[in-house]
Amino acid sequence: MKRNTRVSTAVIRRLPRYYRQLSELQESGVVRISSNALGKSMGLTASQIRQDLFCFGGFGQQGYGYKVDSLKEEIGDILGINQGHTIVVLGTGNLGRAIIENFKFSSNGFQLLAAFDVNERVVGTRIAGVPVYHADSLEAFLGENQVSVGLLTVPIAAAQEMGDRLVAAGVRGIWNFTNYEISCVRDDVVVESVHFSDSLLALSYMITQREDREEEKKGEPQ
């Protein structure tokens, strides 16, 4: 498929949502969906949906809507779900453990190979079947195994150093949960940070807006 390499960040951020929505539709047995209905379920307009998907070469037939399974497959392809990506987790504290135990890496096209920690109580054990090695052996492991992404859940004080080590050892991306802004000089390595606070502050904004509006309504003459 022809891929348009000049795609806006906003569209890139929506693609995973399409994929997630289509997976849910598929599980519910929906075979075909109009851009109207797909938009409604995602809080987007039909024209927005058509524009987004047009960036990637179209899909869909006028008047027939989208076939759920093939659209999901196409978007999955674009997202790189079939690229055989692999991942390792650095840090097996509560968050690292929660992610290893509960996150469905394989549904997102990633194979979780190993975890690393410095805590001797967890080194040598397995978490949900995933072996935990000592952080000292990170480079050796990355030398022997093709690893696409390193997931960072180490303490802030160790974040930049572990990020640097991952990059030096050849990962293509860092999935950063440390709440520290990893700086990365290599422009062939992608850092994707998960900031819980961005999400809570957006929620805070939306709640505050509604409270303001209710206050205004109360102030209006009955």
Add this chain to the structure above:
Amino acid sequence: MKRNTRVSTAVIRRLPRYYRQLSELQESGVVRISSNALGKSMGLTASQIRQDLFCFGGFGQQGYGYKVDSLKEEIGDILGINQGHTIVVLGTGNLGRAIIENFKFSSNGFQLLAAFDVNERVVGTRIAGVPVYHADSLEAFLGENQVSVGLLTVPIAAAQEMGDRLVAAGVRGIWNFTNYEISCVRDDVVVESVHFSDSLLALSYMITQREDREEEKKGEPQ
């Protein structure tokens, strides 16, 4: 301050990033910053920054840039950081525990009041000073305390039910980490879901794009 209530989702999503960036600049001792420099540090253009902030009534003086502390304060106000929001956590598994122990609620304007679980081993204990109560006492607690937001980290099977109970008991927002799409009929309640997979798939996309480009380069005549 005059607040524009018709602000696009994209701008709302960027506001917390401005707030975070300005907090970091403040900590580094930066007093004043140009829209150019602010934009560069956030991967946005100066004109984008000026447009975004214009939605909220301007700030900044032509040629002088923005005063970091007052801009941070204004954006914090818009985000509702000084509204005295309160929050409770439902579910104290690994993820709930990681968030209770590590997430800086107060920096985001939230006071964490309590956690709830059904596990008798944690009920009655404290996690990082936060009392853990039995989920049965949720309604009683919400009746006695003004709670703005319920954070959900319960198992998927309990997600909708606990969400419904939070809404019935009067919370204004649900911060949803369950990976289940909570449906909420009340349009005065906001559901904000954190989907780790959206972030990983965006990373997967960016890695795949770069790999494709490198492949193309290899294919070009030397």
